[in-house]
Amino acid sequence: MFQVKQFDDLTTDTLYQLLKLRVDVFVVEQNCPYPEVDGIDQDCLHLFTEEEGVITSYCRLIPPGVMYHEPSIGRILVHPDYRKKVLGRQLVSEAIRVIKDEFNPSDIKIHAQVYLYDFYSSFGFEPVSEEYLEDGILHVDMILSNRDSKR
Structure with a gap:
């Protein structure tokens, strides 16, 4: 079951688990030292699943105007023990x-x-930039147009 919470509605235990999982995946697993806690979490919605007290998947939903003109999905991850499901x-x-x-x-x-x-x-996302290197990992900006969604 998915949970969606504002930053202020996260318990300290849940927030700790979310941040630890993000660091474990994006910094440690991907061997990519960068400032994972970037100052916009307070503005975001946090979408996640939990199983027996373990956060199994997570992403943050970034409102329009915070990072881009459009709303954005970021920090998309699945706990390593729950992948392939x-x-x-x-x-x-x-x-x-x-x-x-x-x-x-x-x-x-x-x-x-x-x-x-x-x-x-x-899902219908299409590239809107060339590939570029960020923190040692190739990235590309992609857009899902509402009229093109394949939900």
Whole structure:
């Protein structure tokens, strides 16, 4: 079951788990030292699943005007012990649904790691930038146009 919470509605235990999981995946697992806590979490909605007290999947939903003109989905991850269970696909589908319900956008923008290009394309996201290197990892900006959504 998905949970969506404002930053102030997260318990300290849940916030700690979310931040630890993000660091474990994006900094440690991907061997990419960068400032994971970037100062915008307080403005975001936090979408996640939990099983027996363990956060199993997570992303943050960034309102329009905070990072981009469009709303955005960021920090998309599945706990390493829960991968290969289609949680990632379910998470992105739910994130798109929540963003459409909350913000009624014409577009949704993501800052995607290139190795996940086909995954995001399967939802209808299309590239809007050239590939670029950020923190040692190739990225591409992608847009899901509301009229093109394949939810």
